[in-house]
Amino acid sequence: MKLKALFTALTVGTALTAVALSSAPAFAAGKMTVSSPQDPGSWDPIDTFLVNWSSVATNIYDGLVYRGPDLKIVPALATSWEELDEGKRIRFNLRENVKFHNGEPFNAEAVKFTFERLLGDEGAKGPQRSNYVAIEKIEVIDDKTVDFHLKATDPVLMTKLAGYGAMIVPPKYIQEKGDDFFNANPVGTGPFKLVSYKPKVGIQLEAFADHWGGAPKLSELEYRFITEPSTAVAELQAGRVDLVIPPTIPIGMIQTIEADPKLAIVTTAGPTVYSLRYNTRTGITADERVRKALILGVDRDTIIKSILGGQAEPIASLQGALSFGYDADMKPLPYDPEGAKKLLAEAGVKPGAAVQIDIRGNDATFNEVVQAVSSYLQIIGVNATIKPYETNVLLNDIIPQGKTGAMFQQSWGGWTFDYDNTAYSMYHVGEKWNPYDDDAKMNELLESQRAITDRAKREEILKEIAKYAADRALEMPLYNLKAIYGINKRVKNFVPAPDSRLRLTEVSVD
Numbered sequence: 001m002k003l004k005a006l007f008t009a010l011t012v013g014t015a016l017t018a019v020a021l022s023s024a025p026a027f028a029a030g031k032m033t034v035s036s037p038q039d040p041g042s043w044d045p046i047d048t049f050l051v052n053w054s055s056v057a058t059n060i061y062d063g064l065v066y067r068g069p070d071l072k073i074v075p076a077l078a079t080s081w082e083e084l085d086e087g088k089r090i091r092f093n094l095r096e097n098v099k100f101h102n103g104e105p106f107n108a109e110a111v112k113f114t115f116e117r118l119l120g121d122e123g124a125k126g127p128q129r130s131n132y133v134a135i136e137k138i139e140v141i142d143d144k145t146v147d148f149h150l151k152a153t154d155p156v157l158m159t160k161l162a163g164y165g166a167m168i169v170p171p172k173y174i175q176e177k178g179d180d181f182f183n184a185n186p187v188g189t190g191p192f193k194l195v196s197y198k199p200k201v202g203i204q205l206e207a208f209a210d211h212w213g214g215a216p217k218l219s220e221l222e223y224r225f226i227t228e229p230s231t232a233v234a235e236l237q238a239g240r241v242d243l244v245i246p247p248t249i250p251i252g253m254i255q256t257i258e259a260d261p262k263l264a265i266v267t268t269a270g271p272t273v274y275s276l277r278y279n280t281r282t283g284i285t286a287d288e289r290v291r292k293a294l295i296l297g298v299d300r301d302t303i304i305k306s307i308l309g310g311q312a313e314p315i316a317s318l319q320g321a322l323s324f325g326y327d328a329d330m331k332p333l334p335y336d337p338e339g340a341k342k343l344l345a346e347a348g349v350k351p352g353a354a355v356q357i358d359i360r361g362n363d364a365t366f367n368e369v370v371q372a373v374s375s376y377l378q379i380i381g382v383n384a385t386i387k388p389y390e391t392n393v394l395l396n397d398i399i400p401q402g403k404t405g406a407m408f409q410q411s412w413g414g415w416t417f418d419y420d421n422t423a424y425s426m427y428h429v430g431e432k433w434n435p436y437d438d439d440a441k442m443n444e445l446l447e448s449q450r451a452i453t454d455r456a457k458r459e460e461i462l463k464e465i466a467k468y469a470a471d472r473a474l475e476m477p478l479y480n481l482k483a484i485y486g487i488n489k490r491v492k493n494f495v496p497a498p499d500s501r502l503r504l505t506e507v508s509v510d
Contacts, residue, residue, distance in 0.1 A: 356405025
């Protein structure tokens with residue numbers, strides 16, 4: 001199937017609204033300050049999986065394609081593409097006269113370098129490579145044409161090319177400066193370029209006037225890394241921050257923010273799901289009956305109503321309704337404390353058994369949720385100890401190294417809005433987010449759907465994966481939370497992104 005005709009049929013205005021390709025006037029003087037809850041620690045696209053990386057770096061980098069808040073894939077550094085050889089080869093036609101922030105030209109060699117680096121030894125050090133292993137090689141046809149040869153078809157590849165590891169990087173700059181330098185001094189082709197980066201403090205950007213889509217309307221863009229939610233809200237109220245991005249806003253402070261005439265709350269349906277995953281290898285949670293009992297013992301509907309103010313939906317699997325592969329017929333296990341006690345007794349777990357729950361220490365709302373979970377578990381005879389970690393420690397050391405307690409927080413953005421991105425990462429053996437489990441049936445299911453281009457068949461397998469994970473009770477699914485932004489009304493033309501991947505080219509400030 002050829003896709004090139006599809007995109008030539010679109011008007012430029014329709015296809016490229018999100019990336020503001022039309023000629024833009026010179027940017028106006030104006031600075032916007034954004035509060036982000038986490039410093040990713042590296043700005044290299046291959047080093048990260050963090051939404052908080054992308055909320056910044058979407059303004060620094062471009063991919064071959066772009067996906068905006070409407071979730072549609074549109075051209076970016078590639079102006080068009082077509083699938084060849086029954087989906088085993090994709091030809092990209094590249095945009096001309098594009099420069100990186102350092103003046104280096106963007107061309108087919110930059111694309112080749114980017115993906116060979118991602119799929120090579122350097123990419124092996126980070127979490128992104130497994131998303132792109134369908135790519136066998138990159139062939140440069142000419143300076144403005146490149147072919148992706150695939151080992152197997154990947155039905156989610158075009159979406160993956162819109163984010164994270166697929167962001168195009170400058171070959172000469174990285175070769176001369178080295179990877180460590182690049183981590184802290186990112187250079188891309190995006191609408192904003194780096195001014196300064198202070199680890200755990202903030203990153204300052206300025207408009208890149210030569211951006212291929214036209215200069216952004218803001219002249220300066222600053223991100224402050226504010227880990228404490230109450231501090232972020234206080235800075236918003238004081239006017240020192242213009243935007244607070246998810247998941248920072250505590251539910252309990254929504255009414256306070258809305259009562260301030262200078263501020264507003266903006267929400268949108270999002271992909272982010274919250275769960276408590278299990279250590280399935282050791283301890284009492286190695287027993288499937290215990291895992292199901294803990295789920296039955298927690299009243300998640302009441303948690304959503306009382307703690308989350310109705311700003312979430314219950315989930316039966318680790319995905320929300322926007323996810324491809326979502327099964328509306330799957331229902332969460334009901335609250336059944338007596339049934340939970342019965343299962344625990346069958347498993348030989350005596351009253352007073354202890355579990356440790358590891359969480360991100362700076363997530364105030366989830367901290368309240370886990371306190372409630374702990375109270376419910378106590379009712380069924382299980383004593384939970386809550387252990388908070390600094391986010392980067394939990395995500396980069398404790399979970400991947402299999403050093404968690406019986407249960408651990410897994411918040412997941414599912415940024416492709418395709419269940420494969422979640423399920424493969426969580427359940428396939430050897431993946432960073434699966435430190436404990438090796439299930440041959442699950443591995444086979446996950447691998448099989450990646451080779452199928454028939455959407456209906458893929459969807460059925462993804463639903464089967466979700467059901468199988470639920471049957472094995474690999475996690476306690478909690479809820480799908482809306483993306484909640486706190487914003488100063490002086491900010492104009494802001495469109496909330498479901499996944500916090502904010503492209504701020506059209507935003508201005510009074």
